[in-house]
Amino acid sequence: MMRWYSLLTSTPKQVSLLFVSHFHSTFVTPSPKQVSQIHHRWWGYPKPSFTPSSPSCRQRVNTLHTGSSVEQIQVHEVVEHDVWMKMQDEARFDATEEPILSSYYNSSILSHKSLETALANHLAVKLSSASLPSSALSDLFVRVLETDQAIMDAVKSDLRAVKERDPACISHVHCFLNFKGFLACQAHRVAHKLWLQRRKILAVMIQNRVSEVFAVDIHPGAKIGSGILLDHATGIVVGETAVIGNNVSILHSVTLGGTGKVSGDRHPKIGDGVLIGAGTCILGNIKVGEGAKIGAGSVVIKDVPPRTTVVGNPAKLVGGKNNPVKLDKIPSFTMDHTSHISDFYDYCV
Structure with a gap:
């Protein structure tokens, strides 16, 4: 069992590591009972400062009260790290269970250094065409995703939302690879960013490809x-x-x-x-x-x-x-x- 006094003498970085190993299942992925309790209290005031599938959960616990001192914990980093690590673990397990998919999981998940590059590549492969190569799309997507933390926060929140609410969702990586509603939403986030940058031709092109491939038509505005x-x-x-x-x-x-x-x-x-x-x-x-x-x-x-x-x-x-x-x-x-x-x-x- 973890000793609480270790939190009193640890550096912020050490506390964060302890938080990852011992508490991520409590604050990052609440149990059904905890979610039910959150649901029940949601209409009261003041409202809770986080929901299980919102990027604001990084503000849920940003301090630990340890006597007279307060240790700051970067929960945002924990959440980001946690989702990508879970997806990699799930991909390895699936590749072991179904060896025929090992190459697919490797090229889609395991060969990538981050969720940003994996998502950019996967969307590019899905939305590419004979006249629109996946390499060009991947470069476009990764530039947007790696420079906009708000989009990536939303991506992780969407992953958790699907896993928590849809009983048909087997795992986070299953959602990432196979759920066209999730993929269409993330492609829209990129298109909306381009729309705000007045790159409307590119934004509408992405909208059109998403509509053709996923049968989801969301205007980039x-x-x-x-x-x-x-x-x-x-x-x-x-x-x-x-x-x-x-x-x-x-x-x-x-x-x-x-x-x-x-x-x-x-x-x-x-x-x-x-x-x-x-x-x-x-x-x-x-x-x-x-x-x-x-x-x-x-x-x-x-x-x-x-x-x-x-x-x-x-x-x-x-x-x-x-x-x-x-x-x-x-x-x-x-x-x-x-x-x-x-x-x-x-x-x-």
């Missing part, structure tokens, strides 16, 4: 937070002025679109912790409040209050407009699509 799960992802369309907050879960065939009548700021604004069910259309410059849940197949054309559920075409509040049912857990984390269904339907088939 759209703003997307971290901790994003695009589950299955096929048919997702996100318009130019859409904004998606942190820790949002979106299923397939979802449209965040305009109404066709206005220009300028014309697309939805999705708050933190929102869950959007499959086949949903959210149209116009409207706001979906934080922690709201949109039922599958809904058509939403008006603002949705925070912590409420809307269902139907046109979408209606579960519980009624005057007394809507308030959610006490983050729906994007629970991925619960059926709670309070009896409050909306008279019967279920």
Whole structure:
């Protein structure tokens, strides 16, 4: 067992190393019980300073109280190191289990020095074409990823989000290599960076290739937070002025679109912790409040209050407009699509 007095006499670097070896499973990858407790308290004030799949978790514990002194711990470095090490370990295990894939895992993961170069290479291979070589794309992607820490923080948060919320996700490396929703989101992050740099031709080219390869069409002007799960992802369309907050879960065939009548700021604004069910259309410059849940197949054309559920075409509040049912857990984390269904339907088939 680790001796606590060692923290009192260790240097900050030593404390960080101890933190990696003894505490990463607690603060970086919370247990289901811890996640449940976080969910339960999320609506209270003050809100917790981290969520399991947000880059802000590096601020969750930045000090250890050791009597009268306080040791600073660089949790951000722990999180970054942890995700990439896990992926490498998972890749080695998979290559051992399926030797036929050993070359694939080596070229995609094990031969790379960092998550940045691995992601740049993997996206380039996926999005390349006869007239657009993977080497050119890889150089472009790696320059963006290695110079923008915010993007890489979001990449790691997305990896953790998929692993925690999608029961079909076997491992982090499985998500990285095979989940097109994750890959489409990361390609968009690069395209959005280029869009902000006014390199719009390149940004739109990446958008087009992502749409052709992954069947996910996100305009490079759209703003997307971290901790994003695009589950299955096929048919997702996100318009130019859409904004998606942190820790949002979106299923397939979802449209965040305009109404066709206005220009300028014309697309939805999705708050933190929102869950959007499959086949949903959210149209116009409207706001979906934080922690709201949109039922599958809904058509939403008006603002949705925070912590409420809307269902139907046109979408209606579960519980009624005057007394809507308030959610006490983050729906994007629970991925619960059926709670309070009896409050909306008279019967279920």
